[in-house]
Amino acid sequence: MPGSSADGQRPRVVIVGAGFAGLSVAKRLARAPVDITLIDRENHHLFQPLLYQVATAGLSPADIAWPIRSLVRDQRNTSVLLGAVTGVDCVQKRVIMAHHHIGYDVLVLATGATHGYFGNDSWAAHAPGLKTIDDATEIRRRLLLAFECAEMESDARERERLLTIVIVGGGPTGVELAGAVVELARKALAADFRSIDPQQTHVLLVEAGPRLLPGFPEPLSSHAERALRRVGVDVRLQKAVTHCSATGVTLGDESVSAGTVIWAAGIVASPAVNWLAVAGDRVGRVLVGPDLRPPGMDDVFVIGDTALVQDVAGKPLPGIAPVAKQQGAYVAEAIKAHLAGKTALPPFRYRDRGLLATVGRKTAVIAFGRLRLKGWFAWWIWGIAHVYFLISVRNRLIVVTQWLWSYVSYERGARLITGMRTKSRFFD
Amino acid sequence: MPGSSADGQRPRVVIVGAGFAGLSVAKRLARAPVDITLIDRENHHLFQPLLYQVATAGLSPADIAWPIRSLVRDQRNTSVLLGAVTGVDCVQKRVIMAHHHIGYDVLVLATGATHGYFGNDSWAAHAPGLKTIDDATEIRRRLLLAFECAEMESDARERERLLTIVIVGGGPTGVELAGAVVELARKALAADFRSIDPQQTHVLLVEAGPRLLPGFPEPLSSHAERALRRVGVDVRLQKAVTHCSATGVTLGDESVSAGTVIWAAGIVASPAVNWLAVAGDRVGRVLVGPDLRPPGMDDVFVIGDTALVQDVAGKPLPGIAPVAKQQGAYVAEAIKAHLAGKTALPPFRYRDRGLLATVGRKTAVIAFGRLRLKGWFAWWIWGIAHVYFLISVRNRLIVVTQWLWSYVSYERGARLITGMRTKSRFFD
Known part of the structure; x- marks a missing residue:
């Protein structure tokens, strides 16, 4: 890792991606004698855990x-x-953008991951995933429009299809979405329609593996499954989606007609592995050493969901915010240590901050080392932790206000269908 | 006005438009023995006075x-x-939609108005107006992207163009937008860029007439103009836009290069006047009698911005929320009176609720009968009135939180560029 740029200026640190990982590097180098360029495709940092x-x-x-x-x-x-x-x-040490080249002395790739369709990219149009704000407003639009269309539909079978929502993937995103969709349909929308009964909404949660929340201890998976079934989610385990179309999904030999399909399965890392021409795993994550650099690369760090990092037991670290933040902190320390002429840092070690997921309105599951929590107490911890990690007092106040309001009234405060005029059958 | 439908059912009241006027009719008929259908192109009622x-x-x-x-x-x-x-x-008494016909016994048209380009509809692409949520997020996107593009621009002249914002129209919307845009650029964004200085942003407010806020008493117009000039708005009176393009506007013999143009001038009523084949004014408003019905039509009311209604002095009523709401209340009373077999109501009379507009961060103007207020006291009244008229405690809490936060920190809480990937040069 070079201590300074070729022309004697301060070392140029280029960070690609301002998610939890990239932002963490930048913040921790705030007072370091480096010039940082932080590049992102969006103008905002997103608190993805609440995107659902x-x-x-x-x-x-x-x-x-x-x-x-x-x-x-x-x-x-x-x-x-x-x-x-x-x-x-990597030879001329520069990052290539549409209209620019940005030279670097140290490069940090924290470009994240997106949902993967296991090679069936045409499914994306029918089953949007949830990674960006635009993804979220698109899913909101589809969900709310399905109810509007059902209200005006005279054919009973089509109405039933419109009121069927399939969520693909039983990880934390799928589980949290399923709980929230049921609450939206059965509580917030319950009294708002005249021809349909939103209580009849059929929510399927499809998971290819044998249990929900595969990263969590088994008892918590069972708890989540029971809690979702209790509120009416149709949990389908060991079912893989074999086809997606505009009218529904196929699960092996079963065909499910659905008005909305949401994709929360699979993961594909950003193309960083191709940019660097290094080794990656099956889903495109860059294999990095314990110093978070690809083997043989001195001046490139790869962190967050872009990298595959194993814990001491050889198990891949999960793609969650605390891992990304700790890796960002480690990279910042490594850069500072190098600038100060110190020897290399000890290998990166993830300090477990736990795994958390809400399951519907009043319960959550938490795995923290050997500690396992479930139920309303876990739900409170989940809520407090998430508010705590929001940036700025303003956002905390507003999120708490929205949550209290929803909790008391069962209302959902942002039931807006936007971007509709260009996309909807209402205006053809 | 028929007392009941042909087949002996309860009279069917169809209301087109759920703005202030249409919603007011529906709410006041909540307990009347009628069947109401409320039709809107959006799924939401919008508090337009705060859309800017x-x-x-x-x-x-x-x-x-x-x-x-x-x-x-x-x-x-x-x-x-x-x-x-x-x-x-009107013969078969039904409203025509893309896939439906809706029969009515009484029809209320409250379809509103939109901005007009004086016959130059091609300008719309370059100078979006502000009537819907999608309009507002589009304008927000353009404003914020202009600063992002300027930050990366090496050509000084192009940078200056990008940092020029033209607002066309000196009515309340234009005046409020101008104040808010200046505050956004000079306060919220001030320290966020490295190559450009958002303080250098040039905001032009262009009005074809001799003064701003033409509906207000003259002294308040002067106050607004002085207040805007003081914060740096370049107010151009008696200047009409003669051309709009992707790179700016032409004001007679002056060409102004601009990165963002916002259209807050002109008004065009919805096509209701064509649907009914009745007389309209220059901008397509339906001419209605003092009973808010077009002459000769017994079962159709036209209210809100769709109608031209004159006050006792023969002056057209302004297109503001109180006028729309009072007209809605009048129509609901007229329908109820008819159902009860009472004689026709006395003519509609608007009770003045005042005219209000903010001018930047700490001042506002209010005209209420002979009372004229300006300055910080008017600004407080403006704020309290607007919070009061929001629906639901939740929205009041959130808006007050956002306002207090902005007031103290100068931050703007919703600086998101969304819908960008499909539209931006960053991803070509």
Whole structure:
């Protein structure tokens, strides 16, 4: 890792991606004698753990997103660049964008991951995933429009199809979405229609593996499954989606007609592995060493969901915020240590911060080392932890207000169908 | 006005438009023995007076919008229909939609108005107006992207163009937008960029007439103009826009290069005047009598911005929420009186509720009969009145939180660029 750039300037640190990992590097280098360029395709940092609540009309996008510029406003050593990176030139040490090249001395790739369709990319149109604000408002639009269409539909079979929602993937996103969708349909919308009864909404949660929340201890998986079944979610385990179309999904030999399909399965890392021409795993994560660098690369760190990092037992670390943040902190320390002429840091070790997931309205599951929590107490911890990790007092106040309101009234505060005129059959 | 439908059922009241006027009719008929169908192209009722704050990143869309269904949830006599009306068949007494016909006994047209380009509809692409949530997020996107593009622009002249914002129209919307845009640029964004100085943003407010806020008493117009000039708005009176393009506007013999142009001038009523084949004014408003019905039509009311109604002095009533609401209340009373077999109501009379407009951060103007207020006291009244008229405690709490936060920190809480991937040069 070079200590300074070729022309004697301060070392240029280029960070691609302002998610939990990338932002964490930038924040921790605030006072380091480096010039940081932080590049992202969006103008905002997103608190992804609550994105499912935007998709289900509980929160507004701005409640869980912050302009990246304002987050690093006071770091005079940091510039923010809005745009998409298309490649990395490791020889000339520069990042390639549509209209720019950005030279680097140290490169940090924290470009994240997206949902994967196991090679069936044509399914994306029928089964949107949930990674960005635009994804969330698109899913919200589809969910709310399905009820509107059903209200006007005279054919009983088509009405039933419109009121069927399939969520593919039984990980935390799928589980949290399923709970929230049921609550939206059966509580918030319950009394709002005249021809249909939203209580009849059929929510399927489809998981290819043998249990929900595969990353959690087995008893918590069972708890989540029971809790979802109790509120009416049709949990289907060991069922893989074999086809997606505009009218539903196929699960092996069963065909399910559905008005809305949401994809929360599979993961595909960003193309960073191709940019660097290094080894990746099956889903495109870059294999990095215990120093979070790809083997043989001195000046490139790969962190967050872009990297495959194993814990001491050889198990891959989960794609969650605490892992990303700790890796960001480690990289910042490594860069500072190098600048100070110190020897290399000890290998990265993840300190477990637990796994959390809500399951519907009043219960959650938490696995923290040997500690396992479930039920309302876990749900409170989940809520407090998530509010705590929001940035700024304003967002905390607003999220708490929205939550209290929803809790008391069963209302969802952001039931807006937007972007409709260009897309809807109502205006053909 | 027929007392009941042909087949002896309860009279069918069809209301087109769930803005202030249409919603007011529906709410006041909650307990009347009628069957109401409330039709709107959007799923939400919008508090338009604060829409400029969504466009300038101060509020989130859901803070000022409510699902129409939830607003009339408890009225069992009311159904809500999402969709666009394309015409009215006055002979067969039915409203025509893309896939439906809706029969009526009494029809209320409250379809509102939109901005008009004086016959130059091609300008719309370059100078979006502000009537819907999608309009507001589009304007927000353009404003914020202009700063992002400027930050990356190396050509000084192009940078200057990108940092020029033209607002066309000196009515309340234009005046409020100008104040908010200046505050966004000079306060919220001030420290967030490295290559550009948002303080250098040039905001032009262009008005074809001799003064701002033409509906207000002259001294308040002067106050607004002085207040805007003081914060740096370049107010151009008696200047008409003669051309709009992707790179700016032409004002007679002056060409102004601009990165963002917002259209707050002109008004065009909805096509209701064509649906009914009745007389309209220059901008398509239906001429109605003092009973809010077009002459000779017994079973059709036209209210809100769709109608031209004159006060006792023969002056047209302004297109503001109190006028729309009072007209809605009048129509509901007229329908109830008729059902009760009473004689016709006395003519509609508007009770003045005042004219209000904010001018930037700490001042407002209010005209209420002979009373004229300006300055910080008017600004407080403006704020309290607007919070008061929001629906639901939740929205009041959230808007007050956002406002207090913005007031103290100068931050704007909703600085999100959304819908970008499909539209931006960053991803070409």
